[in-house]
Amino acid sequence: MSDHTHTHLDEHGNVIEHCHDHDHHHHHDVNDVTDYNEAVNAYRKTFPNKQRVIEETPDPAVKAMLLRMEQLGIDNAFDRFDKQQPQCNFGLAGICCRICHMGPCRITKKSPRGVCGADADLIVARNLLRAVAAGTAQHGMHAREVILSLKWAAEGKLPLPILGEDKMLATAAAWGIPTEGRTVNEVAIDFANVMLADLSRPEATEEYQTIKYGAPPERQQVWKDLDIMPISTYHEVFESMHNSGEATDGDWQNIMKQFLRTGLTFVFGTVVDTNLATDSLFGVGQRRKTMVNIGALKKNSVNIAVHGHMPTLVSEIVRLGQSEEYVEKAKAVGADGIQFYGICCTGLSAMYRYNNVIPLCNPPGAELVLSTGALDLWVADVQDIYPSIMNAANCFKTTVVTTEDSTKLPGAEHIAYDHTHSNIGETTEIARKIVDRAIESYQARKGIPKFIPPYEVEAELGFSVESVTKDLGGSFQPLADALKSGQIRGVVNLVGCTNPKTVYERCIVDVADILLKNNILILTNGCASFPLLKLGYCNMEAVETKCGEGLKAFLKQYNMPPVWHVGECVDNTRSTGILVGACSLLGRKLCEMPYAQSSPEWANEKGVGAALAFRLLGLNSYHCVEPQTFGSEKVTRFLKEDTGKMGLGVMIVNTDPQVLGNRIVSDFEAKRKELGWD
Numbered sequence: 001m002s003d004h005t006h007t008h009l010d011e012h013g014n015v016i017e018h019c020h021d022h023d024h025h026h027h028h029d030v031n032d033v034t035d036y037n038e039a040v041n042a043y044r045k046t047f048p049n050k051q052r053v054i055e056e057t058p059d060p061a062v063k064a065m066l067l068r069m070e071q072l073g074i075d076n077a078f079d080r081f082d083k084q085q086p087q088c089n090f091g092l093a094g095i096c097c098r099i100c101h102m103g104p105c106r107i108t109k110k111s112p113r114g115v116c117g118a119d120a121d122l123i124v125a126r127n128l129l130r131a132v133a134a135g136t137a138q139h140g141m142h143a144r145e146v147i148l149s150l151k152w153a154a155e156g157k158l159p160l161p162i163l164g165e166d167k168m169l170a171t172a173a174a175w176g177i178p179t180e181g182r183t184v185n186e187v188a189i190d191f192a193n194v195m196l197a198d199l200s201r202p203e204a205t206e207e208y209q210t211i212k213y214g215a216p217p218e219r220q221q222v223w224k225d226l227d228i229m230p231i232s233t234y235h236e237v238f239e240s241m242h243n244s245g246e247a248t249d250g251d252w253q254n255i256m257k258q259f260l261r262t263g264l265t266f267v268f269g270t271v272v273d274t275n276l277a278t279d280s281l282f283g284v285g286q287r288r289k290t291m292v293n294i295g296a297l298k299k300n301s302v303n304i305a306v307h308g309h310m311p312t313l314v315s316e317i318v319r320l321g322q323s324e325e326y327v328e329k330a331k332a333v334g335a336d337g338i339q340f341y342g343i344c345c346t347g348l349s350a351m352y353r354y355n356n357v358i359p360l361c362n363p364p365g366a367e368l369v370l371s372t373g374a375l376d377l378w379v380a381d382v383q384d385i386y387p388s389i390m391n392a393a394n395c396f397k398t399t400v401v402t403t404e405d406s407t408k409l410p411g412a413e414h415i416a417y418d419h420t421h422s423n424i425g426e427t428t429e430i431a432r433k434i435v436d437r438a439i440e441s442y443q444a445r446k447g448i449p450k451f452i453p454p455y456e457v458e459a460e461l462g463f464s465v466e467s468v469t470k471d472l473g474g475s476f477q478p479l480a481d482a483l484k485s486g487q488i489r490g491v492v493n494l495v496g497c498t499n500p501k502t503v504y505e506r507c508i509v510d511v512a513d514i515l516l517k518n519n520i521l522i523l524t525n526g527c528a529s530f531p532l533l534k535l536g537y538c539n540m541e542a543v544e545t546k547c548g549e550g551l552k553a554f555l556k557q558y559n560m561p562p563v564w565h566v567g568e569c570v571d572n573t574r575s576t577g578i579l580v581g582a583c584s585l586l587g588r589k590l591c592e593m594p595y596a597q598s599s600p601e602w603a604n605e606k607g608v609g610a611a612l613a614f615r616l617l618g619l620n621s622y623h624c625v626e627p628q629t630f631g632s633e634k635v636t637r638f639l640k641e642d643t644g645k646m647g648l649g650v651m652i653v654n655t656d657p658q659v660l661g662n663r664i665v666s667d668f669e670a671k672r673k674e675l676g677w678d
Helices: 036-044 050-056 060-072 077-083 089-093 120-155 165-174 184-200 209-214 217-225 233-243 252-282 311-321 324-332 344-351 363-370 389-395 424-444 465-471 477-485 506-517 529-534 541-546 549-558 569-585 605-616 633-645 657-675
Strands: 005-009 015-020 288-292 302-307 338-343 357-361 377-380 399-404 413-417 457-461 490-494 520-525 563-567 595-598 620-623 651-653
Touching (some): 120 184, 120 252, 120 605, 120 633, 184 252, 252 569, 252 633, 311 324, 311 338, 311 344, 311 424, 338 344, 338 424, 377 424, 457 563, 477 549, 490 506, 520 529, 520 569, 520 657, 541 549, 563 569, 595 657, 605 620, 651 657
Parallel strands (some): 302 338, 338 357, 377 399, 490 595, 620 651
Antiparallel strands (some): 288 457
């Protein structure tokens, strides 16, 4: 009997039918696996090449550095993206399965199922689930280190003070943790243990505390009705890898249910908890002004860049580097002093907590910054650290130091916490070695030519729930009133990564321009915030040049810029705090408000969870980069549309940022009409 033949038997064992797979593809519409090619090919045509990036990127410093690197023969992410073209249709469609070693399997009209029998819907869903699980694990490791740092500081194992005492005590009390008559350290240990339990609880023995105390009750009921309340972060990541494995869960809808459940742990176990632990240990920070962009690089300082996501060791590196002891050490070797620069989220976290940390760029810009030749030491901890930075660093003898066992780079020096953090008590000694290494590198690099494009601008950052309420006179009432009256038409959290499938940073800027012109306030954090910082959206001059009349009047009254920079990627928590603060005064649900999330250029696995986080809260998300789901109409419809029927937000994608920006405006106007505000 042929391998392609199925024999159907009656109840007596008699043959009643022969069925050939190539004639009858049960439970799967062949069109689902063929029609995607047209959409994928059309999408691919929107990808820019490097030359278009050079011509259209909004930041003149980026253009100057791309041309400089081309002149020197140093490649970068944009060169490598060009060399990858044309990217695989199967990958772009999400229907390449590499989960087991019977594959890889690709879904086509000829082969509509993988070796195990998985069809396009299942493969696309499994790939999507694994992406959100990976993003949750990445932010989860960030959460684990910061929460443990808070606990270790309270226990005396980590020689750092607890600087956010007021916020920590207030949050602990709201969570039912006893505070009266207890020391700050005693409360901090209990607070950390509650968050660690949410991170790692193996049994459904109690509610997920961060959700119980941190999520609006209306949202909690929606999630309970959908049966997506999580057990713990670790558990849901485990389960995601388990049920998306080969030959476990064959139901794409059940896979997507786990996708939503894991998304909740991304929100509350890895974003909210990380933010709370960071603010508790290192303080909330405050509004600060700083110069930003490549032109702020100093030619005769010991220049140290901090890059990644872990704030614990960086806090001590910055403290030592700014101390009189180390400033004198730098001057003794001929430097003017020591200057710190921020790359990605470690830099953003440091900027509003410590004086004089200059933000430079997000991850794709790291090679460009290194190619100025101005950096003496590059401190890399974890995440969004391209291996290719070593090539640019080596060209200019920049010393690269890695500080976590999770991240090692060939050719870099490793001065680090070990993987068990058994040397956490040696934080000051490790930081000393790193700052000393920067001074040594400065001496060894004398004579290296520096090319610093003259582009810099002042930016204001460090916005938080606490600072905004203070600036508005003690409550969110002025913001709530401005929203209801129409002076401000809505609020967008503009965040996410950058992606070479779009003109570098162009989509972020184009969307921001349309929103501000239409009197929509912008909150920002993480990688997408860098172009807004670099191009003047975070200073008062932009109030006059970028904003519609209503928004302009509000901002001038309270002396606030049109883009409120709230911090690093986990500081989405600050954004939601501001959003909830205003809508609660209006007696409205979060999902009813003219609010949205937009990550126009999202790229990595954490970006999947970040956008999903806001949809779980009932807000729509808006993007210029498509998810890799073309191969399954059902999963695409679920991801983009069907969640709306479940009481969640929907996902809107348009590769044209101006069309996308105008869609946000029109959707907000529809929301306002539903609220009866106009």
